[in-house]
Amino acid sequence: MRTARTIRHVAAAAALAALLAACSGGGTPDQATLGATSTGTTAPGATPTSPQAGPDAGPLPGVGIQLFQWSWDAIAQECTSALGPAGISWVLTSPPQEHVLGEQWWTSYQPVSHKIESRLGTREQFAAMVGTCRDAGVGIVADAVVNHMSGQEDPGVGWAGSSYEHYEYPGLFSDADGDFHHCDAPDGDIQNYKDASQVQGCELVSLADLATGTEHVRDTLKAYLADLMDLGVAGFRIDAAKHMPPADVAAIVADLPDGAVVWQEVIRGGGEPVTPEQYVDNGQVFEFGYGRELVGLLGGSTFRQALTLGERGMLPSDDAVVFVTNHDTERNGETLVSRDAEYLLANVLMLAGAYGTPVLYSGYAFDDRDAGPVQDADGRVLDATCADDAAPTTDLEAGAWTCEQRWPAIQGMVQWRHVTDGAGLAAVDESASDVLAFSRGDLGTVVVNRGDEPATGTWASTLAPGRYCDVAGGTVSAGECAGATIVVAPDGTLSATVPAEGFIAVHAEGRVS
Known part of the structure; x- marks a missing residue:
């Protein structure tokens, strides 16, 4: 029997599969806890479609990436120039709402209003980003801070000019109306994570904890999410979901349309009564x-x-x-x-x-864990830039963008995953302690060397005999390899030298003459 979850999952997968086929011609293509597709271009004449999956829908097909503290303009450019062509299906953005002032990254996780106006860009820039990415076949998932407001004890003015106090946010929430939780713990903060009532009814490091069980708070949060849906987002990461009862989260996302993404942040702790399993009926959980x-x-x-x-x-x-x-x-x-x-x-x-559902990560280097991204004199985040030869490095200067989505090896493995998606594990070889070789069906083979010396050997492959592109050096495009080639012999084995702390990977659509 098909459940509602199964039906929504199948519909979402079918929508993305249609998009992939259209695009590829049928190919396969503390403070720190506060934030505690293969696609290309849309087919001519077709309506751009964001890859989506609904609450309870199961995993999205494809691969996503979190572009942490990237501006809306920079994300739009990256969707067109890198993410769409590389086969990335969706981007998780930083929170888009107005926030407290400050240089630290976590200011984005202290809302003061629901205006779509932040140091990452304006409402207009956000909407333009969503449209540009959709046209490139990339969906946008917005980080939604709905558990709390700011942690500032003194009155202030937010990024977009909204006045606020710790428990007063004009036009949204007021302590006088019962919109916030207050508990008996010292300073009103969570003291004991083995007490569910504290975890979900006290404050997280002084952040004004919304009474998400009340009708007014729920309706206000629903309106915020609906506004973002109207701007075209595919769905949401629910920040700090652990600090709200599952029923409250369910009520907040209840009015989202079928096909809306819901990802919940619920950090598992040993012996704690609040667990990720309690939230799966609302959507997926990190x-x-x-x-x-x-x-x-x-x-x-x-x-x-x-x-x-x-x-x-x-x-x-x-x-x-x-x-x-x-x-x-x-x-x-x-x-x-x-x-x-x-x-x-x-x-x-x-x-x-x-x-x-795999999500890659791309942020910036830092020396101070609280440090925000590089900003201009007015506090606006400067657009991220990635070098043409972006690659793993251990010596980035503070503030430099890490740009994992540009690494040839990452792009190659995203392509490998699209080709092998759904195929079972095969030809596992763990005969060497530091080398692991395996295949996915008859569609792809990977050999990973975690050792600090190169590994030369011969391993079984399920691929047909022939010469294949090693996608550790980048993607296969129009039958051309970005990197080296590897031969699968008539007996189904491949011989190679795998770099120290490196890998090789070949897939069925990377065969070359």
Whole structure:
């Protein structure tokens, strides 16, 4: 029997599949916790379509990316010049609403009004970005801060000129109307994460906690989300969902149209009563355990478990959004980050895996965990820039953009994932302790070397004999390789030297004469 979840998932997958076919000619193409497609261009004459999946809809097809603190103009340009051509299906933006003033990144997560006006751009720029990205086949998922307002004790004026106080936001919320929670814990802040009533009824580091169980608060938040939907977004990341009862989140997203993306931030904590599983009826949930586990697998003795990651102690695959790092975890030391040697391999394993909906990450280098992106004299974030030869590096200057979406190896693996999507695991070879080789059906083979020395060997492949592009060097385009080639022999094996802390990858659509 088909459930509503299954029907919405099938519809979303079909919509994206149609878009991919049209575009490719049928080819396959603390403060720190506050934020705690293969596509191309739309077919001539067709209506641009954003890849979408609804609440309860299961995983989106394709690969997404979080462009943290990127301006709307920069995202629009990136959709056209890089993301669409690379096969990225959707972008997770930073929060678009008016926020408190300040240079730190977390000011974006302290709303003072629901005006679509921030240091990342104006309402008009946001709407233009959504349209430009949609035309490039890339959907926009907006980060929605609906659990709280600001944490400022003193009255202030926000980015767009709105006056506010800690518990007074004219035209939106007022303490006098019962729009905020106040609890008996010291300073009103969460003290005990093993007490669900505190987690969901006290303040998170002094942030004015909205009474999301009340009709007025819910209706106001619904109106904010509806406004963003009218601007064309595909859906939302629900920031700090853990700090709202699941029923409150359900009520807030209840009026979203079928096909709207709902991703919830619920960080799993050992022995805590609030768990990600409680939220899956509202939509997908970020599985923080995934990135944490990758750290150990790339440095420990259980390398093969990378192939079954997600089967133990995590959400079911259809409910999980997975990532190597995000804007919180890169600042708290829980996960690998772009300056780590193993970071690229972690992303390769995520893209080659079958668990969850994968989201890449692209932010900026920093020396201070609170530091915001580079801004002009008025506090506006400068447009991100990426070098033509963007690649993994350990020595970016503070403020430089990391640009993972431009790395040839990342683009190559996004393409590899599109080609192999849905194929089962095959030809696993873990005979060497630091090398893991495997295939997906008869569509692609990957060999990953986590060791600090090159690995020369021969591994089984399920591909037909022939010469193939190694997409570790970039994508295959019009039968041309961006990097080296690898030969699959008549006996179905491939022989190669895999770089230290590197990989090779070939897929069925990368065969060359």
